[in-house]
Amino acid sequence: MSSNEDPKAKDVNDDAHAASPAHPPSDEKSGGGAYLFLSFIVGLALSMVVGWAVFPKVLYSKKSQPVDFSHKVHIEEVDNGCESCHFFREDGTFSGVPKLEQCIDCHEEVMVGTENETVFVEQYVAKEREVPWLVYSRQPDCVFFSHAAHIYGAQMECRTCHGDIGTSDTLKPYEENRITGYSRDIWGHSIAGFKHNSWDRMKMDDCAECHETAGIHDSSVQTGRDACFVCHK
Secondary structure, eight states, X not given: OXXXXXXXXXXXXXXXXXXXXXXXXXXXXXXXXXXXXHHHHHHHHHHHHIIIIIHHHHHXXXXXXXXXXXXXXXXXXXXXXXXXXXXXXXXXXXXXXXXXXXXXXXXXXXXSOOHHHHHHIIIIITTTOOOOOOOTTOOOTTBOOOHHIIIIISOOOTHHHHOSGGGOSSOOOEEEETTTOOBHHHHOSOTTOOOSSTTSOOXXXXXXHHHHHTTOSSBOTTTOSBHXXXXXX
């Protein structure tokens, strides 16, 4: 070291050199960013699998109907099709799920001898107990729905909302939302909102499709009131 060089300046330069890395960490930063991006993609994929595939299976519990039932057999035996069991009362209200009194005329005694027929007659008809049917299409308590307005007013077919249930030989499992207690048929089986048929679900969006097309989404053609108060109590 020359006599003119300041020893303190050399110490400062040595400290700065020791503190700085030999090579810039550009490669390390690049690798860390790629790792974070990959982690995000993997996490997103896992969350979608859990949310769309695993969660619905946990959210809904499956229940069997008290008695299995063939719509196909009954359609072949009755005279007025669906209206033989699902009819409008004199006051215009819809009967919905048949009561025991509608079944007794044909089922006072065991007719076919199947297990379900025997259970129905012995456990319900003979004891005059109503069958606690699980209703797939029961709307929330806050919703008012008029079958008459849609069948007589809009001339809609039952299958538009309920599907081809008249051709079924058995009743499908009832899937109940563990949180709300409502049927999965209301929300639909696709948590992503996709549907192939008009009867795949019964959400407000599905009602709006028809009402918007008909140009009556602002008010009810029956009452002239705002739509919200027509359907919601």
